[in-house]
Amino acid sequence: MIDNDKKQAAVVECRQLTKIYQKLLAGKDTAVCALRNISLSVGEGQIVGLIGPNGAGKSTLLNLIAGLIFPNEGSVAVCGHPARSIEAHRGLGYMPEHPVFLGRYTARAVLRYHGALSGMSKQAISHQTDTLTEKLDMGEYLDRPCTDFSQGMKQRLALAIAMINDPKLLLLDEPSNGLDPIGIIQLRNFLKELRAAGTTIVISSHRLGELEQLTSDYMFMYRGQVVSFADKPSGAHAGRLRIELVSDGKAIAEKLLPPSKVLSATDTKLEVAVGDPREVPDIVIELAKGGARMMDVTLERENIEDVFVRLCNEGT
Amino acid sequence: MKAYELIKETFCRRGYIWIVHVVWLILYGCFWWLFLPRNGTEFGQFGRFLFIWGGFFLPLALTAGIFGDDISSGRICVLVTKPLWPGELYLCRLLGLSLQSTVHFILAGCVLVILHLIVRKGSIEHLGLWLLASWLLFNTVATLSMSLSIVVGRTFNSLLILVVVVTGYFLMGLLGMAMSQKESSGVLTAFIRYPWPPFELLSKLASGEYEKYSLTVGRFSIAKSIACVVHSLVLTVVYSIIGIILLRKRQFSRQRD
Amino acid sequence: MKIKNKINVWIIVAAVGLIVEGWALYVVGESPEHWRPAMIVKDEPDARALYETMVKTLRELESLSYTSNCSGPDDRSSTYQIQLKKPNTFRVEIVNNPSPKITTFVGDGEHLWIYWQGSRPFLRVDDKESHAQSRSEVYIKKATTPDRNSISGRIDLLGAIWHGLILDPSTFHGYVDPLESTIDGVRSRGPYYYRGEECEIIEVSYMEAQRTRYFWISKEDHLPRQIKQIDRLAENHVRVEEWSKIKRNAVIPQHKVTWSPPEGWRQWDMPGPDDVLLKNGQKAPDFDLPSADGGRIKLSDYRGKTVWLCMWECGCPGCRKVLPDLQTFYEENKDKDLIVLGFNCTDDKKLAQRFIRETGLTFPNILDSTDEAKKVMLRDYRNKTQTLPLHYIIDAQGNVMDAWCGYVEGHR
Numbered sequence: 001m002i003d004n005d006k007k008q009a010a011v012v013e014c015r016q017l018t019k020i021y022q023k024l025l026a027g028k029d030t031a032v033c034a035l036r037n038i039s040l041s042v043g044e045g046q047i048v049g050l051i052g053p054n055g056a057g058k059s060t061l062l063n064l065i066a067g068l069i070f071p072n073e074g075s076v077a078v079c080g081h082p083a084r085s086i087e088a089h090r091g092l093g094y095m096p097e098h099p100v101f102l103g104r105y106t107a108r109a110v111l112r113y114h115g116a117l118s119g120m121s122k123q124a125i126s127h128q129t130d131t132l133t134e135k136l137d138m139g140e141y142l143d144r145p146c147t148d149f150s151q152g153m154k155q156r157l158a159l160a161i162a163m164i165n166d167p168k169l170l171l172l173d174e175p176s177n178g179l180d181p182i183g184i185i186q187l188r189n190f191l192k193e194l195r196a197a198g199t200t201i202v203i204s205s206h207r208l209g210e211l212e213q214l215t216s217d218y219m220f221m222y223r224g225q226v227v228s229f230a231d232k233p234s235g236a237h238a239g240r241l242r243i244e245l246v247s248d249g250k251a252i253a254e255k256l257l258p259p260s261k262v263l264s265a266t267d268t269k270l271e272v273a274v275g276d277p278r279e280v281p282d283i284v285i286e287l288a289k290g291g292a293r294m295m296d297v298t299l300e301r302e303n304i305e306d307v308f309v310r311l312c313n314e315g316t
Numbered sequence: 317m318k319a320y321e322l323i324k325e326t327f328c329r330r331g332y333i334w335i336v337h338v339v340w341l342i343l344y345g346c347f348w349w350l351f352l353p354r355n356g357t358e359f360g361q362f363g364r365f366l367f368i369w370g371g372f373f374l375p376l377a378l379t380a381g382i383f384g385d386d387i388s389s390g391r392i393c394v395l396v397t398k399p400l401w402p403g404e405l406y407l408c409r410l411l412g413l414s415l416q417s418t419v420h421f422i423l424a425g426c427v428l429v430i431l432h433l434i435v436r437k438g439s440i441e442h443l444g445l446w447l448l449a450s451w452l453l454f455n456t457v458a459t460l461s462m463s464l465s466i467v468v469g470r471t472f473n474s475l476l477i478l479v480v481v482v483t484g485y486f487l488m489g490l491l492g493m494a495m496s497q498k499e500s501s502g503v504l505t506a507f508i509r510y511p512w513p514p515f516e517l518l519s520k521l522a523s524g525e526y527e528k529y530s531l532t533v534g535r536f537s538i539a540k541s542i543a544c545v546v547h548s549l550v551l552t553v554v555y556s557i558i559g560i561i562l563l564r565k566r567q568f569s570r571q572r573d
Numbered sequence: 574m575k576i577k578n579k580i581n582v583w584i585i586v587a588a589v590g591l592i593v594e595g596w597a598l599y600v601v602g603e604s605p606e607h608w609r610p611a612m613i614v615k616d617e618p619d620a621r622a623l624y625e626t627m628v629k630t631l632r633e634l635e636s637l638s639y640t641s642n643c644s645g646p647d648d649r650s651s652t653y654q655i656q657l658k659k660p661n662t663f664r665v666e667i668v669n670n671p672s673p674k675i676t677t678f679v680g681d682g683e684h685l686w687i688y689w690q691g692s693r694p695f696l697r698v699d700d701k702e703s704h705a706q707s708r709s710e711v712y713i714k715k716a717t718t719p720d721r722n723s724i725s726g727r728i729d730l731l732g733a734i735w736h737g738l739i740l741d742p743s744t745f746h747g748y749v750d751p752l753e754s755t756i757d758g759v760r761s762r763g764p765y766y767y768r769g770e771e772c773e774i775i776e777v778s779y780m781e782a783q784r785t786r787y788f789w790i791s792k793e794d795h796l797p798r799q800i801k802q803i804d805r806l807a808e809n810h811v812r813v814e815e816w817s818k819i820k821r822n823a824v825i826p827q828h829k830v831t832w833s834p835p836e837g838w839r840q841w842d843m844p845g846p847d848d849v850l851l852k853n854g855q856k857a858p859d860f861d862l863p864s865a866d867g868g869r870i871k872l873s874d875y876r877g878k879t880v881w882l883c884m885w886e887c888g889c890p891g892c893r894k895v896l897p898d899l900q901t902f903y904e905e906n907k908d909k910d911l912i913v914l915g916f917n918c919t920d921d922k923k924l925a926q927r928f929i930r931e932t933g934l935t936f937p938n939i940l941d942s943t944d945e946a947k948k949v950m951l952r953d954y955r956n957k958t959q960t961l962p963l964h965y966i967i968d969a970q971g972n973v974m975d976a977w978c979g980y981v982e983g984h985r
Binding site for chain 3: 510517520523528529530539540543544546547550553
């Protein structure tokens with residue numbers, strides 16, 4: 001279980017979730033374990049990105065939190081209530097990967113429909129529609145039927161639907177699908193505003209670059225398990241230190257550095273994991289005292305893509 | 317406002333729904349105009365047509381994919397994440413259909429009365445009873461179809477009911493003939509009559525058998541008519557409960573990623 | 574606590590629902606309608622008096638005309654325009670809705686005339702050839718014997734009508750329905766407003782409730798407005814007769830109750846019920862059917878003996894009279910290679926078994942209300958007019974010796 005150091009009230013609390021997909025009347029050997037013993041706690045105001053290759057279990061986890069499916073083992077709570085309860089859904093906004101609307105409805109009618117389902121009054125819906133229209137730049141097609149919408153418009157409308165009732169928790173599945181670059185920027189800014197307002201957001205996305213700019217925490221998933229849960233500022237790896245030596249690199253690494261820090265070691269090259277760039281001078285001084293004759297020291301900052309690839313490789 | 321939007325949705329969800337209503341009304345008129353005799357004194361022949369078309373085929377047309385479409389397309393995922401009890405979703409949609417059918421049958425009654433006055437064909441003696449029976453059957457078939465739509469994808473719920481009912485009654489008829497001399501035929505008759513949409517009971521109600529041709533007179537015949545209505549409504553409630561339970565227990569997910 | 578209350582509420586709702594549905598199923602179910610002794614009506618003096626007033630009113634009128642619509646749950650109806658005039662004349666025009674073809678009965682006091690506008694319908698006694706030969710411009714002429722042949726009786730015999738009259742119009746002329754002597758009792762079923770008229774409903778049961786009639790009698794003129802008859806056979810048969818356009822003691826022109834055939838029309842002698850039966854010398858069709866005591870009876874098992882085959886039903890007054898006579902005959906001739914064989918293919922099994930027990934019938938009886946047994950009676954034994962009792966005498970070789978329908982007083 002990964003706890004949030006900041007000790008905030010958990011908006012999402014998952015305990016030892018396991019989800020197995022098995023077809024009706026099919027044998028047990030056809031069962032697929034999508035999630036395996038996952039525990040997660042997301043506090044208020046956090047933006048958590050779910051990252052992983054296809055089949056990692058990201059959407060499954062999202063669906064479990066949204067209450068769309070039930071776990072085989074474990075439990076999910078949203079704002080302290082079971083995931084499929086009305087109380088949990090009161091503070092929940094969900095945006096699916098491929099949003100679908102009633103074709104004959106206009107965007108305004110769709111928002112009114114979903115606002116009504118959320119228990120909002122007419123005035124509240126109207127006010128919220130105006131606000132979201134402005135923020136998501138939907139004014140142009142608000143009164144057009146949804147059958148005329150492009151993918152980007154649909155994404156904006158889906159996001160507006162998720163936001164219509166000012167939810168405390170937002171679950172977004174591939175939110176930037178179909179959005180043009182301007183749309184993506186607008187989305188990013190919008191989500192940042194939400195974060196600043198204290199909305200908790202869980203995003204599942206393949207666009208790692210977008211996530212990097214947006215999220216406060218990552219959850220790397222692989223084959224139904226959480227491989228790593230990292231805060232961006234205090235991540236396990238801020239980067240790697242590449243050191244070129246004259247000789248005896250391996251021996252020096254064994255003698256002076258903890259094994260978990262050593263990413264690779266040869267006689268002339270050393271790669272050391274660095275959690276915080278302020279560790280660099282201490283490492284260099286330690287090696288120098290130990291007799292290492294260093295020719296070149298370079299700090300390579302690891303981006304999310306690097307982490308993703310590395311973790312996937314570690315997983316295989 | 318929640319209920320209003322859900323009720324409105326049952327009419328607006330598909331473009332063809334209003335077309336279905338209009339076509340059905342035209343069919344009633346055409347049947348009346350073309351097939352009814354000039355000096356007929358009984359409403360029964362037309363009543364049966366109204367009963368089957370309005371009470372059976374109409375709900376199948378209106379409920380095709382009512383949940384199945386939402387589930388196949390994934391739209392249900394957003395609906396289910398709203399602070400909405402599944403029963404609310406089901407019952408409001410049912411209410412929407414029921415209101416549609418009420419307006420439909422009122423309009424049908426008006427059309428038939430006007431036609432009767434203009435062409436002086438047929439008789440409207442039991443029109444009210446046939447409309448009531450058709451409305452009751454509509455509600456029962458609609459709930460059955462809606463509940464089935466939760467587990468059967470797309471619009472196959474209506475097709476499935478049509479095939480099952482036609483095949484089922486055909487087979488039961490054959491079995492009934494084969495077993496007519498045996499005690500177990502009573503069990504078979506009860507099986508056909510009670511758990512399934514009450515075609516036989518409601519048509520007897522509509523044709524006045526419970527009143528005019530009942531085996532009792534006075535207040536006792538009214539009791540039988542009331543019992544038939546009650547049974548039909550109870551069956552509707554039972555189908556609804558099954559549908560709500562299915563909706564609560566069903567899992568909605570398009571991806572397994 | 575809240576959850577517990579919620580569960581309790583649901584339990585109560587479910588229990589109420591079950592009770593309500595149970596009541597509905599019980600009332601709607603078929604079983605309460607099977608014949609049972611409690612259906613036999615006990616006489617109530619006031620109701621009996623009202624019934625007799627109705628009959629007396631009918632008989633005391635000088636003229637009566639009304640329209641009677643007779644219908645059943647099969648969605649068919651026949652409409653009768655009836656005009657009755659003392660002492661013994663009448664006119665009845667019958668239409669099987671929605672066909673416009675009218676069958677007219679005219680009784681001028683001496684003869685009964687039956688004729689049709691255009692071609693006549695295919696009757697029960699017809700076959701293709703006879704119908705083709707006597708299809709149009711024909712009439713039937715019979716001598717009227719009011720005691721034996723009532724208007725309803727003649728109409729039923731014709732076999733061209735979907736639903737016959739329940740209350741015989743001949744009551745107006747003094748005819749006494751044979752069922753009168755079989756009345757168990759008359760009781761009141763309360764007041765009722767029938768089409769805006771204040772009526773009293775009385776229930777009359779006949780032959781131990783094998784037949785029940787309900788009369789909606791108008792308080793104004795003591796004439797019926799609606800009559801319902803229930804025949805409790807293997808399946809309950811219900812018929813309803815509705816009266817309208819009633820005119821009492823109005824003038825009925827003489828030409829309405831007399832008729833003579835137009836030029837060129839031919840008299841057609843319609844075959845009677847006896848005429849269509851199997852002829853003497855013809856082979857009696859074999860059958861193998863369940864009996865009243867649970868076994869099976871095969872006609873060919875009686876080869877070598879003379880068989881008196883009698884087809885009957887509990888609700889037939891003539892049958893009820895002839896069966897005790899047959900029982901006596903059977904006992905007297907048991908040792909003489911002569912067997913009486915009863916045949917009942919219309920009645921409820923329990924009802925018929927009770928009747929057999931109470932009447933003390935010891936001769937074998939076939940008791941089977943399936944279609945197979947009905948085919949034997951209607952098709953194999955040619956009871957086209959469905960007249961009962963039907964008698965066949967079959968010799969030791971299995972050939973028909975004699976055949977006749979009905980019961981004649983003193984037939985024994």
